[in-house]
């Protein structure tokens with residue numbers, strides 16, 4: 272991983288500064304700082320202004336674990352594509368998949384309510400996002416113990432879900448659900464973009480970082496040795512630096 276430290280380092284993104292690039296971002300921890308209560312997550316004003324500028328110049332998308340409705344209300348800017356539930360929601364042609372996901376989530380949620388009757392679960396919260404569940408333990412007094420409790424309850428779920436761990440959260444997805452990587456490849460095909468830039472920070476974003484596709488440039492917010500991302504930023508606030516670079520006037524023949 273190489274650090275996009277300054278303007279010189281950012282020049283690796285120069286070939287992306289064309290209207291034929293698809294710009295894709297995760298939300299929490301990428302466009303918005305991580306906060307203790309996820310309901311309070313907002314995109315800072317400067318980031319929003321830069322994002323709006325980019326959205327006026329090129330094709331943009333946000334792919335997040337949040338639901339599409341939640342993203343829509345929270346972003347206050349409209350990218351070309353909003354993909355929610357880790358890649359499952361917002362792409363055309365997967366209505367049957369969504370119906371099945373909704374039924375599975377209702378079943379799992381009921382099973383978890385029974386499971387909580389038999390185990391202490393202070394600070395553990397199940398977020399029902401209609402097509403996936405997220406079991407959060409960020410507010411638990413003892414995170415390690417809470418995680419053990421969550422894992423114990425989740426491994427009892429039937430039918431067996433797909434689990435994707437995140438930051439103080441375990442995501443519960445229908446088996447076979449499309450990943451963020453699948454969603455990004457779908458968007459590349461749909462928009463006929465020549466290339467894509469993806470910036471994310473979470474374990475679910477590894478599905479994009481792992482894509483072995485020369486058209487996709489990947490940036491992780493936060494360095495992680497085991498990540499497959501090509502570049503990294505140290506802090507979430509550095510996203511502004513990248514957005515600013517991308518939206519500046521370019522000397523290329525097809526500038527954005």
Ligand SMILES: [Mg+2]
Nearest residue numbers: 297299300473
């Ligand atoms: Mg994130």
